[in-house]
Amino acid sequence: MVMPRIFDTRACELGEGALWHPLRQQFFWFDILGRKLLSRSGHLPGVWHFDRMASAAGWLDAERLLLATETGLAILDLPSGRLTNHWTFPSADAALRSNDGRADRRHGFWFSTMGKRAQPGAGAIYRYFQGEVRQLFNGLTIPNSICFSPEGEHAYFSDTARHIVWRQALDADGWPIGRQEVFLDLTAEALNPDGAVVDSAGGLWCAHWGAGAVMRYGPDARRTHTFPTGAAHVSCPAFGRRDLRCLLLTTAREGLSDPDPVQGMTYLLNAPIRGLPEPRVIL
Template identity: 50%
Template sequence: MSAAVFDPRICELGEGAFWHPERAQPFWFDILGRRLMSQLDGAPLEWQFDEMVSACGWIDRDHLLIASETALLRFDLRNGEARRLVALEPDRPGNRSNDGRADPQGGFWIGTMSRSAETGQGAIYRFFRGELRQLRAGLSIPNAICFSPDGRLAYFADTAAQTVWSQPLDPDGWPMGQARVFLDLAGTDQFPDGAVTDDQGRFWNARWGSGSVACHAPDGRLLSRLTLLASQPSCPCFAGRDLSRLIVTSAAEGRHGPQDGRTWQLDPGPARGRPEPRVLA
């Protein structure tokens, strides 16, 4: 299965790969570069922010919900205006947002972490119909936020702990009961970063440091592994009008290879994605 460069622009820390189902347009972030990036008909687009931005969901055709280091923002793609919806950890000025994704019920999950990746300083929150609620604390680098197709499970990881958990959800999308270990990668060279599920519930996970995206069955079995030339892949999403491609961000941070930091396109074989759900802001 071949990998090709989707966008040659170098991201210091690429993250938040996202395909807007109504616009049929990809978006992603360079966290350290404080940029939202995109393409339209093959032409590069980007928006510069005055703080770090890391993940998004779609509210409607022209508005994104964007997680910045200090807030969740309503961003207008037509004129570049950003309006603050809710503050994000105002009591933790040393933290920033990281990985995030919308759930099938219309909530938006976002992880936070220390800017210097201090142990246990991060958390995961859910924003739903105007309310921001903390779901889990004590994480170091929260990542891999995604959901089963039926909305009954959430997945999330702590990259530093090399662990991915699955969390049962109630019909409104709130956690119900205890999270269970889905993947225990401790002691290996595999560090779970961003993830997405396909229409069959398979879990596609970028593996930071290993230059690969791993595909796991819903029961955790490793099914396949796709490789790319960038050593630090960070977040995949299904893209294209039939959601038959994987777009994967990567990071140049701490690396000097010519392919590090580019955004990639992978062929996932017969797998197909699901349209990202609308955020009910």
Template identity: 45%
Template sequence: MIFDPRLCELGEGPLWHPIREQMFWFDINNQKLLSQDRDGPREWRFPEIVSAAGWISEDVLLIAGERDLFLFDLETEEVETLCLLEQDKPKNRPNDGRADPQGGFWIGTMAKDEAVGAGAIYRYYRGELRKLYSDITVPNAICFPPGGTFAHFSDTVTHKVMKVTLDADGWPNAAPEVFLDLTAEGLYPDGAVIDAAGVMWLAQWGASRVAAYDANGAFLRSIPVDAPQTTCPAFAGPQLTALIVTSARKNLDAEALRIAPNSGATFVIEGLTQGQREHQVII
């Protein structure tokens, strides 16, 4: 079922704001933040690529842009730089990101032309931005099981989703281990979210689906989506029982778009399970 019919070139970063009860997501290639609330659709265009967000207060989002992590006031549209991000790498852009249970914010970067190993994964926490992992090509699947003791992330081109233990402040304190290896199936992990029971819901680029895996990495089920390039899921709604899924239409030729004309739309799947509340970013 379509949640929002606006067709994104590269939809990404869905975020349910638990105070505003409002859905946000991005069209990366068109430099837009989109929203859907009780009053209908809204959108904001930025002078640079934006890709992911976390909520700070009722009116303020933290947004990842090409040059910085910045604060954006939804009512006044005022922008304030929080910290710089790869200003020395103009060929890079942000990609997947999500707030963690400790109030930090993880964000991945990558080359605009997807050059191998050009990106990285960072974490912002209480005034400090620290690079966690280098040599990343397409960062994705940043998500956090309940309890705050683990984090997941992926470099999509490796076909693997990783798992790493965290200390009490949310910093990785061990080497990452492979959580899912999808190489044999030829599947590409994209964005992911973990529900209240600890199940990972993983968008799989090119597979027209979101797949569920338990806390041990065992496959549970897949949910078809009417777009081949699913990008990221997020739980939404007052009871967090709606799974919102963004998608993309980039690089699809005319025949592919004829077969899947809803590519780039944002979808909703109701009644699967209950999600976790999106964590607040503490600055």
């Protein structure tokens, strides 16, 4: 069995938001609780520190990322490290923070919020598209697994606390139509779906918090692959590199009473199926 290998030894308290930037040919990921963005280009590590929690990003161009943060959306200028507010939540709530997020196939950006103490039902999912932000779903506890089918006709999302991944039909502009349907009910296996990404064959790769693995499910929801890691909490995958066959996996130390050194490190897996390019976000 192919096993993930350690890509970056800097341990994250809560690694999340893995992203491959196609123009820079560079992986990025967040340590949410550490309030920083991490990266590695060749053997050179990079880090950007923030004054707030940030958790997910979409790429705008070669030098800018759109970030989901606890106060709203912000634009990060990578060369200078300057963070500029782009959209702020209308009513500030210090009990909430951002969580999962990903660009959709129509160049919008989906992002989620949740309680800083995972308060039941406090979470929601939003979409930014052509300058507009709409709340799409609410009443979630830990909204995760935001990703999109290859042609963009469906979105996926989960509530980790409920062990469920849903599939949602989308219209031609990428907005939800009709009601979501259960794609995976993982209650019986006590699996906790965290971040997810879709490959070129329409399979969903889902990181499972607490299970120490990333698992692939085909478009028919049948599990096809399981790849264990050395870390207990696997949190978010992202395809990258030139052939899009490398899968970056973030992990976390959060909640572990006596974590060994590999917990929270970032891993790289040679995937048997090619991924999809990460779409650009258009402001």
